[in-house]
Amino acid sequence: MSMGWSLWVMFLVVLNMGISLFLFLWGPRAKIPSQPDQTTGHAWAHGTIREGLRPLPRWWLLLSGSMFIGGIGYLVLYPGFGNHKGLLHWTSHGQLAKAVAANDAKLDPLLQRFDLYSVEQLAGDPEAQQMGQRLFDDNCAACHGRNAHGNQALGAPNLTDNDWLYGGSGKDITTSIHDGRGGVMPPWASLGEQTVKNLAQYVLSLSGEPHDAKMAAAAEPIFKGTCAACHGADGKGTQALGAPNLTDHIWLHGGSLADIEKTIHDGRQGHMPNWDKRLSDDDIHVLAAYVYHVSHPDVGAQ
Ligand code: HEC
Ligand code: HEC
Incomplete structure (x- = not known):
């Protein structure tokens, strides 16, 4: 990958992860004006459906948070962040060579x-x-x-x-x-x-x-x-x-x-x-x- 493409990919990764992180941090703090009945006041279908305001469920936050951290871990260990090779030095060619070698070893000697x-x-x-x-x-x-x-x-x-x-x-x-x-x-x-x-x-x-x-x-x-x-x-x-x-x-x-x-x-x-x-x-x-x-x-x- 050329230097320009590498930087572009890095930029996109940082932008996307940044937006996700911002939403995480901002979401719980954001003040949304609410009515006394804990709704936003938006109503559809002649008032039968109203938009409620509830904090995000804890399991959802935990799951999303761990996926976010997992994503960063992946980019550190494996290739994906521009030209960064990943700490494990994994390559698809290497993976194939390993699989072929394992198969050859199994082949009737x-x-x-x-x-x-x-x-x-x-x-x-x-x-x-x-x-x-x-x-x-x-x-x-x-x-x-x-x-x-x-x-x-x-x-x-x-x-x-x-x-x-x-x-x-x-x-x-x-x-x-x-x-x-x-x-x-x-x-x-x-x-x-x-x-x-x-x-x-x-x-x-x-x-x-x-x-x-x-x-x-x-x-x-x-x-x-x-x-x-x-x-x-x-x-x-x-x-x-x-x-x-x-x-x-x-x-x-x-x-x-x-x-x-x-x-x-x-x-x-x-x-x-x-x-x-x-x-x-x-x-x-x-x-x-x-x-x-x-x-x-x-x-x-x-
Ligand atoms: C569909 C039938 C058929 C099958 C299946 C077949 N052969 Fe043949 N084979 C022949 C015929 C017919 C000839 C003679 C060809 C000619 O007359 O030119 C021949 C010729 C040969 C020859 C040459 C013999 C010579 O005198 O030079 C060898 C060696 C041979 N076959 C080995 C095999 C082996 C090993 C297999 C299995 C992998 C096999 N054949 C499968 C029909 C068959
Ligand atoms: C173009 C080359 C060619 C010519 C010319 C030819 N033959 Fe043959 N002949 C063959 C081949 C090839 C075979 C084997 C056929 C087979 O592979 O099944 C054969 C097979 C035979 C066989 C059978 C042998 C056996 O082991 O069963 C006889 C008998 C024979 N030929 C006689 C003759 C006679 C007699 C002539 C002349 C009139 C002749 N051939 C001309 C190529 C030739």
């Missing part, structure tokens, strides 16, 4: 400890596993299943097999949870029914499943020309696109001939929601550690 570790390190911590399991049951199990084994009907991958659409490092898993993921396998019905059937045989051949070699051979150039852009020339997938490895016997949308033909014919889309709006960064950190733990059960406490 566990989370503060977890912050010190990487996802990979935290995965070995039994307390983090417990907290992660609770968060997983609440938020993730609906799609990925209670045991995180996934759900083919939803295209939600098994998270325990250490086979990753988008990468299995602590950082990749954290990104998957924080930002969400959406893999798009386009539909290829336009290539023709026969080509789709041939391609399905070729996909089966990639993982060494029983297949029709002639049909697969017929599809090979199409795979190399069309599908390899995402799944790679060797069919091992591209994590940057979430295009799955087709050689590993692990199927996001089912590995039967009918499933694979349907995938190629109609396309597939997976939607992993983003959790950055619904969960705190600390929660996501613990969840990533939990996912890392269930996919690396051999990682011991460190």
Whole structure:
């Protein structure tokens, strides 16, 4: 507050308190001419209401007096009298900082400890596993299943097999949870029914499943020309696109001939929601550690 404003506020405070004090002191002493019947002589409503003269009740005087003194005390202790800071040096910023500090102290000290570790390190911590399991049951199990084994009907991958659409490092898993993921396998019905059937045989051949070699051979150039852009020339997938490895016997949308033909014919889309709006960064950190733990059960406490 500038000096001018400070002086103005001080002036207003002194003026108001002065007027109150004056009324206090003057009120009881003031001589108001009165009639013999203890009224002022003012009458309303044809004389049915007359203005009486009574001393102020004692309780009212005491209450007002103590509030007046309390007001002065407040202005001495707290800010309010212009730029005077108050003897207690109270500030609203200080009050907020205190409240925040008290809240932080109450916050689970566990989370503060977890912050010190990487996802990979935290995965070995039994307390983090417990907290992660609770968060997983609440938020993730609906799609990925209670045991995180996934759900083919939803295209939600098994998270325990250490086979990753988008990468299995602590950082990749954290990104998957924080930002969400959406893999798009386009539909290829336009290539023709026969080509789709041939391609399905070729996909089966990639993982060494029983297949029709002639049909697969017929599809090979199409795979190399069309599908390899995402799944790679060797069919091992591209994590940057979430295009799955087709050689590993692990199927996001089912590995039967009918499933694979349907995938190629109609396309597939997976939607992993983003959790950055619904969960705190600390929660996501613990969840990533939990996912890392269930996919690396051999990682011991460190
Ligand atoms: C609405 C269903 C749904 C929910 C809820 C869900 N997910 Fe997913 N999640 C998916 C789908 C579908 C994918 C695959 C995305 C794709 O195909 O591109 C996926 C992918 C992932 C991946 C990437 C896996 C990989 O192989 O790279 C991780 C990690 C993951 N989810 C963890 C979680 C965690 C942790 C939670 C809870 C906070 C969660 N998900 C909640 C549906 C879900
Ligand atoms: C634009 C990139 C892209 C192209 C091109 C593409 N795919 Fe895919 N494909 C994907 C993605 C992404 C997925 C995973 C979809 C999901 O996340 O649910 C997928 C999934 C699949 C799957 C299911 C795998 C499983 O584990 O269930 C098969 C089979 C497949 N693709 C075969 C093909 C064939 C055959 C072609 C060529 C005709 C092809 N894809 C072309 C991106 C592509």
